[in-house]
Amino acid sequence: MKVEEHIAFTAKHKEWKVAKKLTEMENERIAHFLASISNTVNSQIARYLSEGMNVDGIRKLAEDLRKDTMKETVIALKSPGTSRKLGQLVYETDKKLKKLLVEVARAYLVMEALKPLAPINYPEGTLEGVNTEFPFEDEHINFTAKHGRWIVVKRLIIDEKTPMLDVARLLASINETVTLKFPVYADIDIKGIREEFSAFKKVKKSDIPKVLEVYESFEPALYADEPFEEHAKVYALRVALEKIGLTFDIPAKSLEKYLEKKG
Numbered sequence: 001m002k003v004e005e006h007i008a009f010t011a012k013h014k015e016w017k018v019a020k021k022l023t024e025m026e027n028e029r030i031a032h033f034l035a036s037i038s039n040t041v042n043s044q045i046a047r048y049l050s051e052g053m054n055v056d057g058i059r060k061l062a063e064d065l066r067k068d069t070m071k072e073t074v075i076a077l078k079s080p081g082t083s084r085k086l087g088q089l090v091y092e093t094d095k096k097l098k099k100l101l102v103e104v105a106r107a108y109l110v111m112e113a114l115k116p117l118a119p120i121n122y123p124e125g126t127l128e129g130v131n132t133e134f135p136f137e138d139e140h141i142n143f144t145a146k147h148g149r150w151i152v153v154k155r156l157i158i159d160e161k162t163p164m165l166d167v168a169r170l171l172a173s174i175n176e177t178v179t180l181k182f183p184v185y186a187d188i189d190i191k192g193i194r195e196e197f198s199a200f201k202k203v204k205k206s207d208i209p210k211v212l213e214v215y216e217s218f219e220p221a222l223y224a225d226e227p228f229e230e231h232a233k234v235y236a237l238r239v240a241l242e243k244i245g246l247t248f249d250i251p252a253k254s255l256e257k258y259l260e261k262k263g
Contacts, residue, residue, distance in 0.1 A: 006021055006147075007025075030147065045172065053090045053104070070212055100261075103251055104258075141156050152177060166259055
């Protein structure tokens with residue numbers, strides 16, 4: 001049976017129930033739907049990270065580190081003292097495994113610290129409610145897409161044996177897929193955005209304000225049409241932080257490695 005072109009996201013776990021499907025496959029509609037999926041998975045990921053780290057403690061640390069300006073906040077996020085404090089908030093004693101979870105905790109810390117200071121989420125909001133059938137009766141997370149040559153299936157059936165960090169891994173993996181695919185449908189010039197920051201190679205502490213000055217003077221209209229200018233600004237922040245050695249995207253690969261080695 002031929003599968004119709006579509007993008008679908010469903011989640012059914014405890015009180016979280018959402019089931020949405022897009023079949024009107026114009027590029028702009030796809031882009032908006034993907035942005036909503038990213039917002040949705042990122043809004044839920046903390047509850048699943050709490051199995052491996054003190055999420056409330058990380059939020060409190062984010063509040064403590066947040067300064068009046070983004071420059072001061074990012075410098076605080078990069079400090080060695082912050083790394084030490086993060087290490088104390090991760091529930092792992094094995095040094096190699098702990099390092100993987102600290103990478104995850106750091107991304108969540110950056111997300112929480114910068115939320116009030118810069119656009120991290122897209123303007124579409126999150127997906128709410130159920131307007132399509134759940135593909136499984138079991139508790140699960142499911143993301144599927146078929147459009148032209150783009151085919152993706154990411155799913156996890158959740159039972160009492162499922163590590164909650166594995167759910168977080170899947171949500172992070174969905175976000176990574178959306179982050180890569182979204183600019184194609186929104187027609188955002190990612191290469192051009194990267195060029196804005198191409199002068200920065202190895203960024204020292206003294207260079208952080210310069211990187212963020214480029215971000216603050218960034219003109220999204222040069223790299224995206226009006227419906228997606230705010231989204232282009234999110235990508236510019238992503239590139240700026242990448243140059244500094246930070247990210248607000250939870251790294252799925254770190255969670256995957258942790259779960260594999262933890263056995």
